[in-house]
Amino acid sequence: MSRLISRRAEAIDASGIRKVFDLAARMKDPINLSIGLPDFDVPEPGKQAAIRAIESGHNRYTQTQGIASLRERLRADLSREMGKDVGEVLITSGVSGALLLAILSVIDPGDEAIFLDPYFVMYKHLITMAGGKSVIVDSYPDFGFPADRVEQAVTPKTKMLILNSPSNPTGMVMTPQQIEQAVRIARKHNLLILSDEIYEPFLYDVSRENRVYSPLSLYDNTLVVRGFSKSYAMTGWRVGYACGPAEIISQMTKLQQYTFVCAPSPFQEGALAALDVDMSRSVESYRRKRDLVYSKLSQKFEIQKPGGAFYIFPKVPDGMSASAFVEQAIANNVLIIPGNVFSERDTHFRISYATTDDKLLQGCDILLSLV
Numbered sequence: 001m002s003r004l005i006s007r008r009a010e011a012i013d014a015s016g017i018r019k020v021f022d023l024a025a026r027m028k029d030p031i032n033l034s035i036g037l038p039d040f041d042v043p044e045p046g047k048q049a050a051i052r053a054i055e056s057g058h059n060r061y062t063q064t065q066g067i068a069s070l071r072e073r074l075r076a077d078l079s080r081e082m083g084k085d086v087g088e089v090l091i092t093s094g095v096s097g098a099l100l101l102a103i104l105s106v107i108d109p110g111d112e113a114i115f116l117d118p119y120f121v122m123y124k125h126l127i128t129m130a131g132g133k134s135v136i137v138d139s140y141p142d143f144g145f146p147a148d149r150v151e152q153a154v155t156p157k158t159k160m161l162i163l164n165s166p167s168n169p170t171g172m173v174m175t176p177q178q179i180e181q182a183v184r185i186a187r188k189h190n191l192l193i194l195s196d197e198i199y200e201p202f203l204y205d206v207s208r209e210n211r212v213y214s215p216l217s218l219y220d221n222t223l224v225v226r227g228f229s230k231s232y233a234m235t236g237w238r239v240g241y242a243c244g245p246a247e248i249i250s251q252m253t254k255l256q257q258y259t260f261v262c263a264p265s266p267f268q269e270g271a272l273a274a275l276d277v278d279m280s281r282s283v284e285s286y287r288r289k290r291d292l293v294y295s296k297l298s299q300k301f302e303i304q305k306p307g308g309a310f311y312i313f314p315k316v317p318d319g320m321s322a323s324a325f326v327e328q329a330i331a332n333n334v335l336i337i338p339g340n341v342f343s344e345r346d347t348h349f350r351i352s353y354a355t356t357d358d359k360l361l362q363g364c365d366i367l368l369s370l371v
């Protein structure tokens with residue numbers, strides 16, 4: 001180890017995903033089913049508002065908590081959805097920024113945070129960066145919410161339960177009963193629920209209007225993080241937001257002041273304009289793709305039908321590791337991600353179906369031919 005490198009940085013192992021990228025770099029025109037972002041573009045009113053913002057001089061720092069118009073709009077929308085005033089909303093540099101600030105505000109060295117396996121990769125690494133301990137609870141084979149196992153994992157050091165519904169990488173959506181179970185555990189043990197709802201608009205089997213969706217509607221000690229990267233295809237614009245307990249939002253705001261400073265100024269204006277765009281056609285088209293990929297791949301693979309996001313997480317045939325299967329797929333020009341990037345297990349693979357029907361069908365046919 002170089003004398004200059006911190007133990008914090010050394011502790012982060014990115015070898016799994018790097019190996020996939022190295023293999024991918026050698027592919028010519030791959031059928032790429034690995035990309036975790038929508039294949040549609042930013043809606044036009046969002047683009048125009050960002051351009052107008054740049055041209056009219058909105059290029060400086062904003063208040064660290066974000067522009068008032070966006071914060072007020074989100075507070076009103078979220079309060080309506082949660083059935084109570086959600087308090088101040090903090091605009092962050094993407095949901096990634098919100099996750100980092102939340103974890104730095106809550107986790108001390110030695111503190112524990114529980115989340116389910118499979119998981120969004122960043123949780124583990126952010127908790128390591130904060131000096132905390134990830135307590136990872138297996139949710140195979142159905143990727144539901146194993147309440148008993150979660151409760152057994154709680155110790156006096158547990159501070160946080162991270163939920164991610166709809167989930168990356170499984171696409172699973174928590175049922176109202178599962179959310180109630182998570183809230184019951186959090187309430188009993190006085191835990192913060194960090195609810196990563198970045199894929200919240202992509203729900204295929206429940207109506208967005210009649211749902212108990214966010215634990216924040218049931219439990220005040222919930223920090224909700226959402227963003228614009230996936231819902232409006234603004235991954236490069238870096239705009240997300242957080243709302244929840246005032247004392248945590250205020251710590252996050254202080255930390256944002258000394259790290260990110262603020263989310264990008266013109267893109268906050270663009271994000272605000274995008275909130276008025278009806279995205280239901282895009283969501284509908286992803287529902288159709290979900291059905292397409294599920295009906296194809298379930299012919300030969302064991303799969304839990306996802307209810308949201310744009311991922312599906314099939315199991316590779318018995319006797320084979322996911323990494324070996326992915327190498328075969330890549331050799332046949334299909335780029336997918338092995339489950340061990342998102343999991344302590346190496347038995348499944350992640351497909352992102354946010355691509356054209358043509359590519360999706362070609363990719364599925366090749367994957368089926370490998371079994």
Ligand SMILES: Cc1ncc(COP(=O)(O)O)c(C=O)c1O
Nearest residue numbers: 094095096120168198227229240
């Ligand atoms: C579950 C989940 N949370 C957070 C993020 C980060 O999103 P952002 O681009 O807003 O930082 C992602 C991105 O892939 C994600 O899948």
